[in-house]
Amino acid sequence: MKIENPIAERSFAFALQVVELYKLLSAEREFVLSKQLLRSGTSIGANVAEASAAISKRDFAAKMSIASKEARETRYWLQLLTQGGLTQLDLGPALNEANQLVNILTAIVKTAQANLL
Template sequence: MNAAEFKERTMLFGLRVIDVVDALPKSTKGKTVAGQLCRSGTSVGANYRAACRAKSSADFIHKMAIVEEEADESAYWLEVIVRAKLLPAKRLEPLIAEANEIVAMVISSITTAKRKRA
């Protein structure tokens, strides 16, 4: 997958997260999780775009580590939603899988960048 395709994939991930956030109940639990998920989920694509503009390989690795953290945090909040029974697991399973795939791809990219740097 090239950079443009991954930019689009992370953008679509953020948009899907926003749809989930909109579907959450307006209770205290729902609002708390919604804010956390919205920030982490939309941050994935924004930070990937920043990584694409990195000034050095060290800067790229650092920024990609942020993408990894945000995608993993998004998976966490999606799992919280399932366990707290705020939305049906069936609805969130594909998005949790996507978050985990993004994490795996980012880790692979970081590993490759570190190997090339050494």
């Protein structure tokens, strides 16, 4: 799938990574937090995609803000899985990408909100 938007590409790739992690966590019989991770981790890209079809600057800022919040939630679940000792998987790469997505999306939201003024 070719996407013309770097943050859309990155959030889509991250969603695929989260889907793979979900499969591995399910194989480890970790179901509750893995489902939360799946929901929030795939929601980031979905909201970025929604933002690309925004009907106004305000709508764009709102959708990107939701994507940013979902990235923060995803980071939380990854930290909880790791620090809670609920998996033996190395979640470091996913956690690093979640941190980077939070930073990028936060910058996009700040810029979008400043452009509303």
